Amino acid sequence: MMPTSLEGVLRACRDRGDRAFVPYVTGGHPGVDAALLRGLERTGADAVEVGIPFSDPVMDGDVIQEAARIALEHGTRPVDVLETIADAELGVPVVVMTYANPVYRRGFDRFVADLASAGVAGLIVPDLPVDEAEGLTAVAETHGVANILLAAPGTAPERLARIGRESHGFVYCVATYGVTGSRDELAATAKQVVAALRPITDRPLLVGVGIGTPAQAAEVCGFADGVIVGSALMARVLDGDARGVLSLATAFRASTGT
């Protein structure tokens, strides 16, 4: 199946005046199967992000670390996660998140080709910053996969401009200093990152890291083009509460105002 253009979908969403909702789940964790991905799509998600677990997830807090550990303990390999994605046959774009070494180990070209044949539309490698991403971005483009770059609080203006230019699909705006995981309050830095990028890029700007409640997601949707929610959902998955994941995702969807 041809991958849906991620950026096309997100721009269309913005053009309609809507905000995108992108749920994240860690692939290979028990309960994260094709049915769950389809369930997430049915909540009205505009795209679904699936993690390929890595042994040393330095950008992840306790919840996703634990999810990755369990997934790896169950013998999850990248190919298994891609199979689940392919099986789900989602109508919305799927984005894969993983770390640099699994991509490097497989080889940029083969890794991205694997993604494309599973129908994946985008890739996030949080430990491969813009200075190192050029090669992967180019290879991904030839396979129709958008390599999504991150912008963070403290990123210098000239770097932001480069990230805006070279990120494909959308710009992943890291809401706060730190790693993934719910916070009590939305960090003020979330709005600052979006405000700094808005005048210098036309790419969709989605905010993630630390968005723990539908109320926080609603706040983000006041200034960003969409929101990515991971740890809050994965906490339910870790509890073995698959139905709870979908009801929480539905609440997040509702909070983004679509």
Added chain:
Amino acid sequence: MPEVLIPALDELEGAWSSLRDDPSFRVELADLLRDFVGRPTPITHATRLSGELGYDVWLKREDLAHTGAHKINNALGQALLARHLGKERIIAETGAGQHGVATATACALLGLPCVVYMGEEDTHRQAPNVARMKLLGAEVVPVTAGSKTLKEAVNEALRDWAASVRNTHYIIGSVVGPHPFPQLVRDLQRVIGDEARPSYAELTGGDPDYVLACVGGGSNAIGMFTAFVGSPGVRLIGVEAGGTGSELGRHCSSLTRGEPGILHGALSYLLQDADGQIVQTRSISAGLDYPGVGPEHAYLKDSGLASYVSATDDQALAGFQALARTEGILPALEPAHVIGWLLDRPLPAGSTVLVCLSGRGDKDLDTVREALDP
């Protein structure tokens, strides 16, 4: 490296490139290295060991540096750098605890609060060093993820730094991690070789045939090698931890048995599986228990400027005992790998050998006693 850390790494690179040649900074550091650390450290002729091996073995005595290992050279330099950067808090990771102790010591000296991440397994293996760090005023945070050793401690320190980067400096303990750390740590450790080469020449009239050091992350080895790299007639050999066997998971020999990969912001040799997952490592010495190695060692290996070998736990124990018995020196288990490797007489008879004795063995007494008399 995550984007959130890039500004701090850029700031660090800029600050270090101006400070490293700044006369007042250099004087400040040199004074502390002399008056506080006790540098220069001596070179000792290992007379009785030499007699047994048929080599001429000399020891660069980093075990005599304050806090008992070479780690203080880096910790003190980076703590001074942190003060120049206006950082108010220090974090560090530690494996054997020597880097943690060195960092806690530097922070006590300069009045900086200090948090040390240490794998829970290592807090048990190296309990005396945990006590030392606490006495020095540091907070020691046990890390319970994964194999509960050095790699996980680095992960946790990086996560702390991602959140605290505005007011915190991360004193990484080896020539690993993202640029500019490998270069910064090398610059601060090269004092070892910069002292050793002229001292050795003064004592013997030339260069040694072989310069040896143990390699985990590789900071004492880079510190020792840098003064000799490219010198004709001097062969550089790094000794990695061979653990209990050659299968993946039983050793930490990244250079001799690993493959290229990306970990902690650097491309180097890694111990990993077919999917790029970093595997568990093991070694009798907590300080070598790391699945990667500094990228400069990867370069030295690939370019043939240095070669790398591996010594098992048993060889390290034999080296530990041999040096104690013949020279009256209890080495740390890390450099004991070098002595143990030499015990098999792998070099031509009559070779002159300069060994970086990177630390003292007091911290390892429990481990050694348990291993020798289980």
